[in-house]
Amino acid sequence: QVQLVESGGGLVQAGGSLRLSCATSGIYFKEYAMGWYRRAPGNERELVAGIDSGGKTNYADSVKGRFTISRDNAKNTVYLQMNSLKLEDTAVYSCNAESPVNRLYNYWGQGTQVTVSS
Numbered sequence: 001q002v003q004l005v006e007s008g009g010g011l012v013q014a015g016g017s018l019r020l021s022c023a024t025s026g027i028y029f030k031e032y033a034m035g036w037y038r039r040a041p042g043n044e045r046e047l048v049a050g051i052d053s054g055g056k057t058n059y060a061d062s063v064k065g066r067f068t069i070s071r072d073n074a075k076n077t078v079y080l081q082m083n084s085l086k087l088e089d090t091a092v093y094s095c096n097a098e099s100p101v102n103r104l105y106n107y108w109g110q111g112t113q114v115t116v117s118s
Contacts, residue, residue, distance in 0.1 A: 002026035002107045004095050009112030012085055016116075020080040022095030022109055029076040033098045036069060036080045038091035038114075048093070049080060053100060062088075085116045 008020040020036065035050040049059045049069035057069050068081040078095060092111040099105035 002097075004097060004107055004109035006093065006095055006109045006112040009093060009114045011115045011117060013117055014085060014087055016085050017081070017083045018085065018114060020082065020093055020095075020112060020114075022078045022080075024076045024078075024097060027076075027097055027099075027107065029097075030073040031100045033100065034069075034071060034078040035096045035098070036078070036093055037096060038089075038093045039111075040088075040091040043091075045094075051078065082114070085114075087116050087118060090114060090116050 003025045004022055006020060006022050008018060010018060012018055031053050033050065033052045036048045037045050038048050039045040047060060048063055049057065049067055051057045051069045051071055059067060066084045071078045092113055094111040095109045097107045
């Protein structure tokens with residue numbers, strides 16, 4: 001079975017930091033593109049950050065310079081380091097894995113809640 005499990009969410013004050021982790025199993029991780037998405041109440045799900053199998057990254061404009069996506073192929077895990085958190089970063093964050101041979105072969109974790117308080 002393919003499984004993606006996020007962890008690291010929680011309640012933090014504005015200006016603080018969190019590191020999210022997404023541990024995967026059942027996929028050839030090092031060849032998958034990985035992404036972090038988020039969905040806030042009343043909003044559509046949006047791509048926060050992505051990283052391909054070669055390490056190339058992309059970020060939403062709203063988080064660029066504050067968030068960093070990385071991957072550890074030895075641990076089959078992708079991370080999202082979130083610094084200088086803002087109230088508007090509050091959302092459920094989910095990770096996604098996309099197959100290199102067919103972009104329609106993709107998998108999702110259950111999500112982890114990030115809440116930023118004033």
